[in-house]
Amino acid sequence: MGVALFAKMTLAASIAAGTSFANEIGDAEAGEKVFSQCKGCHQLGAGAKDRIGPHLNGIFGRRAAAHEGFRYSKSMQRAGNDGLTWTAKTLDAYIENPRALVSKTRMSFRGMKDATDRANLLAYLRNFSDNPSNLPEAEPTATATDHDLDPAILALKGDPEYGEYLSNECLTCHQSDGSAVGIPSITQWPEEDFVVAMHAYKRKIRPHPVMQMMAGRLNDDEIAALAAYFKDLE
Known part of the structure; x- marks a missing residue:
């Protein structure tokens, strides 16, 4: 009985923690509005296709330049070969300042400086990953950090x-x-x-x-x- 009770308590705590962490990343509904800045190049959801940029379904946990069929820049391919994987931390850094993460990226977007907007956008992107509540490296529940240089x-x-x-x-x-x-x-x-x-x-x-x-x-x-x-x- 003691073991069973402990297991139930642990499960309940894990669920509660997961819900709390999920809320920390941002507001997905607000993130959908932020995504309007990305729509010119990227698509999401059922029937999403590659445009100027690749579609972003399943982006969390995916290696950079690993989406088959899309022609990535040499810089993005090198970053993927070096091990760059899209997590909450790396996506936050890339969205904030693309060239800080990948030199000579073809993405013309100059960056999103507002940390709240980035957090909300990540929460929205999360909904289009395969297992949004259980992503690699506790993604996207890991809290993104600010990478602005002094x-x-x-x-x-x-x-x-x-x-x-x-x-x-x-x-x-x-x-x-x-x-x-x-x-x-x-x-x-x-x-x-x-x-x-x-x-x-x-x-x-x-x-x-x-x-x-x-x-x-x-x-x-x-x-x-x-x-x-x-x-x-x-």
């Missing part, structure tokens, strides 16, 4: 000479002539894009483990210096 970091003026000194490690993989054979080029990359990408690796938003390790060793000034050096590298 404006002071973006405002740092890097020293290109110092960046050249630091660049040797980068150039063991990336080509100084800008060629991109298997590894994307980082030469003549806009400074802000470089900084945003490196901090995304530091925060482990971007999934490449080697880049996470490399970025984790760098401080803000060193990242700014590298950005300044590679921006003008011929």
Whole structure:
């Protein structure tokens, strides 16, 4: 009797917790209105088809660039190969600032800055996943985080000479002539894009483990210096 009672209590607690977590992600009804910003490129629901962007049914738990039949950009394919999977955390970061997560993405959307709008949109997208109440990594019940960089970091003026000194490690993989054979080029990359990408690796938003390790060793000034050096590298 004791075991049975404990099992019932545990089940009840789990259901209550699941309901509570589900409410934390946002308001799906409000999210449907937010989705109007996405309708020009994406479809959802029965009969959804790929348009400029892929349809978003079953997006939670799906590997980036894994939807068959859609022609993804090389950058999105690389992100998928690196292990990027669409979870509440990564979707929130991508919707907030697409280029922070995937450089040179073809998605022209400039980002959704309002955290409440993003949370509501995720709640709406959740309804079109296979098992919305039991998604990978406790998705989408995991609370999304804010990935805005401090404006002071973006405002740092890097020293290109110092960046050249630091660049040797980068150039063991990336080509100084800008060629991109298997590894994307980082030469003549806009400074802000470089900084945003490196901090995304530091925060482990971007999934490449080697880049996470490399970025984790760098401080803000060193990242700014590298950005300044590679921006003008011929």
